[in-house]
Amino acid sequence: MQSPLFTYTEQQTQDRYTVQNPQLLRVALTGHDDVLARKGAMVAYQGLIEFDGEYQSDQQRRARAHTGEGLDLMRCHGQGTVYFANLAQHVHLVDVDQDGLTVDSAYVLAMDSTLNHTVVAVDSQYGISGSGKYQLHITGRGKVALMTSGQxxxxxxxxxxxxxxxxxxxxxxxxxxxxxxxxxxxxxxxRRRRGSTGEGWELSFLGQGFALVQPSEVMPPQHANIGDGVLAQFGMGQQGAHGQNQGNVWN
Known part of the structure; x- marks a missing residue:
């Protein structure tokens, strides 16, 4: 059998994390260091790999219940190669250092098990729930695989x-x-979008560092039905709120 599909073969590398292609992450496990990944994100694996639900502390469960922000993770361990993906989103690797990384949990695909993550609040002038009000603060040293809709x-x-x-x-x-x-x-x-421009909440960044922005504003797929209507545009709907629609599922 012949096909151009046979050009999409595995990356031959000794690196632990490899972006197999723009939408697919390859992680090599040696039996020593586990990797934490988004639940259900495994698309293929080779070798002797086991997948277990990751334990959540009481503090993490309370934070999730109060804020809607948190990570549903599985622990992957063993020897072999695992491939992760989510909705064909673009995958990017980030090295976390002593400064730490703040990220929306919806965009975390996988990370080293040595890293820690806690929920933090982002200041809001009016105290109204929105996309950026609560985020994850990731600390330690290791790699995180992030996802974006587009480059x-x-x-x-x-x-x-x-x-x-x-x-x-x-x-x-x-x-x-x-x-x-x-x-x-x-x-x-x-409670209105800015006049008739369609623009709403902003995050302002000051200091020394970086901010990663994707070419998408968390809008649902074309022809999707948003059950909470206009409330969804202001972070107050069951499906429309950025942190409320866990798993990016639209009805």
């Missing part, structure tokens, strides 16, 4: 060059940055 934009933040980004498009940022969530509108109209 992202990495924006550098310096003391003399701060940036603003749509809260629904922000994926991650350096934990050392100062961040504020705000709406460019009068308080009397805070």
């Amino acid at each position: 992202p934009l990495m924006m550098q933040v310096t003391p003399d060059r701060y940036i603003n980004a749509d809260a629904d498009a922000v994926v991650a940022w350096s934990s050392g940055l100062r961040v504020q969530m705000q709406a460019q509108t009068h308080s009397s109209g805070v």
